[in-house]
Amino acid sequence: MDNDVRPRRWTESIADGHGSGFDKKEIRPYVETTSQASQPSKWKGPTYYGRSQLKAAPFNNYVVGGYIFLAGLSGGGAIVSTLAEAVRGERAYGVGRRGRYVATLAPTIGALLLIWDLHTPQRFYNMWRIAKGTSPMSIGTWILTAFIPSSMLGAGAQVLADVLPGAGWLKPVARWGSAPSAITGAGLSVYTASLLAATSTPYWAAAPRSLAVRFGASSLVSGSASLVIGERDPATRDALNLILGGALAVELAATIAHHHEVKKKGVAEVLKTRWGRIERFGVEGLGILLPIGLHAASHLVSDRKGKAALSDLAAIFALAGSATLRVAALAVGEESARRPDISFRFSQPENLPG
Numbered sequence: 030m031d032n033d034v035r036p037r038r039w040t041e042s043i044a045d046g047h048g049s050g051f052d053k054k055e056i057r058p059y060v061e062t063t064s065q066a067s068q069p070s071k072w073k074g075p076t077y078y079g080r081s082q083l084k085a086a087p088f089n090n091y092v093v094g095g096y097i098f099l100a101g102l103s104g105g106g107a108i109v110s111t112l113a114e115a116v117r118g119e120r121a122y123g124v125g126r127r128g129r130y131v132a133t134l135a136p137t138i139g140a141l142l143l144i145w146d147l148h149t150p151q152r153f154y155n156m157w158r159i160a161k162g163t164s165p166m167s168i169g170t171w172i173l174t175a176f177i178p179s180s181m182l183g184a185g186a187q188v189l190a191d192v193l194p195g196a197g198w199l200k201p202v203a204r205w206g207s208a209p210s211a212i213t214g215a216g217l218s219v220y221t222a223s224l225l226a227a228t229s230t231p232y233w234a235a236a237p238r239s240l241a242v243r244f245g246a247s248s249l250v251s252g253s254a255s256l257v258i259g260e261r262d263p264a265t266r267d268a269l270n271l272i273l274g275g276a277l278a279v280e281l282a283a284t285i286a287h288h289h290e291v292k293k294k295g296v297a298e299v300l301k302t303r304w305g306r307i308e309r310f311g312v313e314g315l316g317i318l319l320p321i322g323l324h325a326a327s328h329l330v331s332d333r334k335g336k337a338a339l340s341d342l343a344a345i346f347a348l349a350g351s352a353t354l355r356v357a358a359l360a361v362g363e364e365s366a367r368r369p370d371i372s373f374r375f376s377q378p379e380n381l382p383g
Contacts, residue, residue, distance in 0.1 A: 083229055083372050085363040092146050094356035097221045098251070099139035100173070101244060101351065104214030105252020106131035107180060109272055111211035113256075113265070114204060121265055122200070124256050129187045129207045131255050132180040135173065135217060165227045169220040176213040183207020218248035221355075225362065231375035232299055232365035233358070236290035239283050243354070246280035249273075251351035254320075254344035263333065270340055273347065274324050281317050295374040296365055304360035312357060316350010319343075 110128020113121040144153045157174070161167040186203035190196050222244040226237030233240065253273040260266040288309075291297050299305050323343035327336045365371045 081367050081369045081372055082376070083366040085366045086228075086230065086359070088146050088359075090356050090359040090363070092142050094352070094359050096135075096139045096142040096146070097244075097355040097359075098352045099134045099142070100221060101218050101248030101355070102251040102255060102348075103132045103135035103139065103180065104176070104217035105248035105250070106255055107176075107207065107210040107214035107252070108218070109249065109252045109256055109269070111208055113268065117265065117268070120262070123262070124260065124265060124269070125204060125207075126187055126191075127256055127259075128252075129180070129183040129203060131252070132176075132207065132210055132214070133184045136177045136180055140173075165220065165224040168216075169224055172213055172216040172220055176210055176217050179207055179209040179213070183210065215245075219245040225358070230362045230366045231294070231296045231371055232291065232362040235294040235296045235375065236287050239287035239290055240358075242283035243280060243287055246276050246283055247351045247354050249276035250280055250347050254347040254351075257344040258341050266337065266340060270324060270327075273344065274321065277317055277321050277324075277347065281313070281321075284313050284317065295377070296371055299361055299365040299368065299371055302361070302364050304357055304364060307353065308357035308361050312350050312354045315346055316353055317347075320347040320350070 106128045110121075110125045110131070113128075114125040117124075140153075144150050147153055156166070156170040159167060160171055183203050183206045186199045186206055190199040190203055193199075219241050222241040223237070225233040226240055228234060250273060253269050253276060257266060257269045257273060260269060288297070288300065291300070300309055320343040323339050323346070327339035327343070330336045330339060365375075
């Protein structure tokens with residue numbers, strides 16, 4: 030029996046294949062040098078057989094991403110349509126009407142997607158049993174709960190006003206009944222970013238503030254884009270395009286800031302993956318820069334139909350980019366959790382909350 034119980038260095042233990050469980054080669058602890066301190070570096074320390082220290086999220090990215098997109102679309106649509114009616118009055122009635130229908134997407138289709146992800150309606154009901162101010166999930170549940178009554182009341186009154194003869198008196202009911210959804214819609218637009226950032230997934234947790242701004246701006250983009258399509262009044266279309274262009278500019282700035290912060294935290298390697306490239310080029314390129322370019326081109330066209338066609342095309346790409354953002358953000362986050370070189374690098378002391 031070997032009586033030598035002196036502790037051995039990592040290099041000795043790994044060289045003879047005993048004790049550590051790490052790869053059987055010389056591995057030294059990660060030490061950041063002075064030259065590396067100014068820029069994030071890759072993880073060079075040990076891992077456990079290359080396995081991640083985190084578990085990737087178990088949900089279906091398309092299902093959950095679809096719910097998050099519809100939540101942002103409904104919230105953004107409620108905000109923009111309520112604002113349009115408040116400013117332009119009866120001239121923006123068509124915008125308000127479409128906005129009330131758009132606002133029902135989260136309580137209906139979105140709720141079904143959420144229940145589908147939870148696998149049983151009982152889990153959805155159980156979220157109503159508690160209200161916890163420190164839980165983004167609980168806060169989000171009650172934001173959605175507060176959003177449902179006003180959005181469904183406004184849409185229900187709007188349906189009756191559209192269908193029943195002589196039911197025009199319901200139009201003010203629809204307008205004022207849906208107004209509170211603009212307030213709860215603001216929370217619905219961004220709470221999902223807080224929900225993701227509260228986890229240990231590196232890509233989500235690296236820059237919670239800029240991620241929330243991205244989701245919020247993208248919600249306004251999708252909401253205003255959905256209302257632009259088919260709008261016939263040139264003045265109303267121009268006003269909606271102004272909101273859409275401003276939201277796209279904010280989303281672009283937030284995207285640049287988010288990627289900068291992700292790089293600063295040493296998580297930028299995940300943007301080189303397939304979903305990372307989709308997030309970069311599909312969202313930033315086709316979903317933001319292209320609509321901005323189409324809007325700029327529409328100002329060079331004198332023909333009203335051509336201008337409207339470019340505006341509609343920009344809105345379609347903006348909607349597609351907003352949906353892609355949610356799905357891609359989930360997939361990139363999962364990849365960052367799955368890769369130990371990223372998760373270990375992110376968990377270094379300089380990235381921990383102060």
